[in-house]
Amino acid sequence: MTQVLQIEHITKRYRRRGRETVTALRNVSLSLNRGDLRFVYGPSGSGKSTLLLCAGGLLRPDQGVITLSDRNPYALTSEARSQLRARHVGFVFQQFHLMPYLSVIDNVLAPTLASVSTDDQRPRAEELIERFGLVPRRNHPPSELSIGERQRVALARALLHQPMLLLADEPTGNLDQDNGKRVMDALREYAAAGGAVMIVTHDRELRDADALHLVDGALTA
Ligand SMILES: Nc1ncnc2c1ncn2[C@@H]1O[C@H](COP(=O)(O)OP(=O)(O)OP(=O)(O)O)[C@@H](O)[C@H]1O
Numbered sequence: 001m002t003q004v005l006q007i008e009h010i011t012k013r014y015r016r017r018g019r020e021t022v023t024a025l026r027n028v029s030l031s032l033n034r035g036d037l038r039f040v041y042g043p044s045g046s047g048k049s050t051l052l053l054c055a056g057g058l059l060r061p062d063q064g065v066i067t068l069s070d071r072n073p074y075a076l077t078s079e080a081r082s083q084l085r086a087r088h089v090g091f092v093f094q095q096f097h098l099m100p101y102l103s104v105i106d107n108v109l110a111p112t113l114a115s116v117s118t119d120d121q122r123p124r125a126e127e128l129i130e131r132f133g134l135v136p137r138r139n140h141p142p143s144e145l146s147i148g149e150r151q152r153v154a155l156a157r158a159l160l161h162q163p164m165l166l167l168a169d170e171p172t173g174n175l176d177q178d179n180g181k182r183v184m185d186a187l188r189e190y191a192a193a194g195g196a197v198m199i200v201t202h203d204r205e206l207r208d209a210d211a212l213h214l215v216d217g218a219l220t221a
């Protein structure tokens with residue numbers, strides 16, 4: 001049982017200019033081991049996206065400690081932190097963040113475009129495109145895709161380099177039942193193969209018995 005992510009007592013406040021401070025996370029602690037698939041369920045505004053950004057080394061909490069693959073990303077230089085993220089973390093963002101001028105296949109390969117290994121990853125990228133039913137859209141840019149198709153491209157991209165930790169923000173939020181099942185099956189399989197997956201969602205249907213509940217920035221059982 002290897003620990004992949006440990007979140008200890010983190011608090012995050014946003015300071016809105018000229019206005020009140022918003023406390024988005026209050027004393028949140030959780031941990032994930034290899035093989036875990038964990039749901040964090042909560043209503044809009046409860047702090048789900050903030051939690052994922054803090055967990056993945058993209059947003060520094062005000063208090064508390066994150067340990068990602070045995071290191072605290074916020075104690076590293078920003079360059080070392082980027083490397084830690086690139087190596088170990090896959091993000092499926094709520095807004096996808098696809099590159100508008102790249103085709104589906106090149107978006108999936110985007111994490112490797114800056115390195116020499118693009119060709120090594122191509123068969124895996126093609127496999128993911130097939131798996132998520134994107135073959136007919138392979139050469140299209142995101143602007144020509146439905147929202148659900150974009151969501152699946154974002155997931156394929158996040159899985160490409162087989163990150164130890166996959167952080168997914170509403171990964172089935174825009175999908176019909178069949179595609180939602182396809183995505184959830186892929187995530188479960190990813191965890192079963194030794195990855196750690198954290199899914200944040202407001203979808204009650206997705207919750208399981210171990211789901212954590214986030215209310216107004218605080219976790220409850
Ligand atoms: N950049 C920001 N500046 C100021 N306040 C923010 C910022 N981002 C989020 N917030 C506030 O922090 C709280 C938590 O936001 P967050 O985006 O984490 O919620 P969420 O659970 O992901 O919501 P949703 O389900 O709508 O995506 C909200 O009250 C939100 O308004």
Ligand SMILES: [Mg+2]
Pocket residue numbers: 048049050094169
């Ligand atoms: Mg959100």
